[in-house]
Amino acid sequence: MATVIPIGEPVNEAERRAIAYLQDHLPAKYLILHNFEVPRDGETFEVDIAIIAPHAMYLVDVKGTRGLIDVYGPKWYPEGRQPFSSPLAKLRGHARAIKGVITGSQPGRRDLEYIYVDAVVLLSAADATLVDQGGRDAPNVTTLKKAAAFFQNTMRIPAGRSKNIGAHHNIVLKAIQGVAKPRSGPLRFGSWQVTEKLGGTDSYVEYRAFNAYVGQKASALIRGYQADPYRPPDERQKQRLLISNAYRALSSMPGHPSIVGVRDFFPSEAEDKYFLVTEDMPGQALRVHIEKPTLALTLDQKMRIAGDILNALEHLQAHKVVHRNISPSNILVGTDGRIRLTGFDFARPGTDHSRTIAHEIVDDLEPKYMAPEIHGEPGAASPFSDIFSVGLVLYELFVG
Numbered sequence: 001m002a003t004v005i006p007i008g009e010p011v012n013e014a015e016r017r018a019i020a021y022l023q024d025h026l027p028a029k030y031l032i033l034h035n036f037e038v039p040r041d042g043e044t045f046e047v048d049i050a051i052i053a054p055h056a057m058y059l060v061d062v063k064g065t066r067g068l069i070d071v072y073g074p075k076w077y078p079e080g081r082q083p084f085s086s087p088l089a090k091l092r093g094h095a096r097a098i099k100g101v102i103t104g105s106q107p108g109r110r111d112l113e114y115i116y117v118d119a120v121v122l123l124s125a126a127d128a129t130l131v132d133q134g135g136r137d138a139p140n141v142t143t144l145k146k147a148a149a150f151f152q153n154t155m156r157i158p159a160g161r162s163k164n165i166g167a168h169h170n171i172v173l174k175a176i177q178g179v180a181k182p183r184s185g186p187l188r189f190g191s192w193q194v195t196e197k198l199g200g201t202d203s204y205v206e207y208r209a210f211n212a213y214v215g216q217k218a219s220a221l222i223r224g225y226q227a228d229p230y231r232p233p234d235e236r237q238k239q240r241l242l243i244s245n246a247y248r249a250l251s252s253m254p255g256h257p258s259i260v261g262v263r264d265f266f267p268s269e270a271e272d273k274y275f276l277v278t279e280d281m282p283g284q285a286l287r288v289h290i291e292k293p294t295l296a297l298t299l300d301q302k303m304r305i306a307g308d309i310l311n312a313l314e315h316l317q318a319h320k321v322v323h324r325n326i327s328p329s330n331i332l333v334g335t336d337g338r339i340r341l342t343g344f345d346f347a348r349p350g351t352d353h354s355r356t357i358a359h360e361i362v363d364d365l366e367p368k369y370m371a372p373e374i375h376g377e378p379g380a381a382s383p384f385s386d387i388f389s390v391g392l393v394l395y396e397l398f399v400g
Helices: 014-024 087-105 109-114 149-150 166-179 233-243 247-250 284-292 301-317 381-397
Strands: 003-005 031-040 043-052 055-061 068-072 075-078 117-123 129-132 141-143 194-199 204-211 219-226 264-266 274-277 281-286 331-336 339-342
Touching: 003 141, 014 043, 014 055, 014 149, 031 087, 031 166, 043 087, 043 166, 055 087, 068 284, 087 109, 087 117, 087 166, 087 194, 117 149, 141 149, 194 219, 219 233, 233 247, 233 274, 247 264, 247 274, 281 284, 284 331, 284 381, 301 331, 301 339, 301 381
Parallel strands: 003 031, 055 117, 068 129, 117 141
Antiparallel strands: 031 043, 043 055, 068 075, 194 204, 204 219, 219 274, 264 274, 281 331, 331 339
């Protein structure tokens, strides 16, 4: 059995199941640390599990996502749920930060540079399956059944890195324990309690949550945007306006059945994060329906979706909102067959031509659907730019 060193407590059943399985199925020379936070470069990031193996260290993000998960570009598309940014985008950065903690613990030790720190997503649900045609994320994803073999496979270690770090285990362990703090129970932002961390980038992290005062029947999606609380007041105000753009765009107009609803927007107590809360609708992104023959839409379904998209566009333009990032990834086809337009981070409410948070979340943008005048000049967007994007979406929808 592997040695488990708890720093904090698991916050959900997926994490408990993963820790127990790894303890039972990994050899005795493996060390498993779990549930801790690490402050690094002004940010505190969470670690579900860290595995110190004889040949490498693994930073593991446990995902309880069920069913089929398709990967297209930088996003994951879980079956029947809204897409989210790949969890590996952020996790790879955390792995680099942990490597820095290790090497920085004993400056001058060149041999520590050869320790490999890998980023891995562990799918804990028995029916979870990742389909990644482009091979972008699949090499760094494993399931519970395959986890023991995955973490014992030395072939993953890149050339130039050591495959025998057993002599450094105590250094690595003390370095992590020197900076790690226990994760204190389930995450909660205001009245919203997190049930699942989804994905993220350097600029934001996505969560699924419920209102603690109402109960778990109605879940919501939360994006927590990074902010710098130490900027001068005028710069903090500009930062807040950039981040609040999606909320201002959505709240500036009445609700519409084909546009995602907004629930809340608020800062953290330290004002180092801002949280946008939107409705969590069951369904599948239009991107998946277009890409997968098994989910191909009938002509009648396509006609209905086209009508919904045009009605949503008409509603935006009637209230002077320019979306600026309409694409099949930002159109959710609900279980009721109706669409919901999402992805408003790049939107421009009213006649405001100022910059938006989109400059900081470029991984979310799909340039090939954007009108030519927007490329390199987002402020040039107009209602006609959205019509151009919708035209491309409809063309792809009907002719492939």
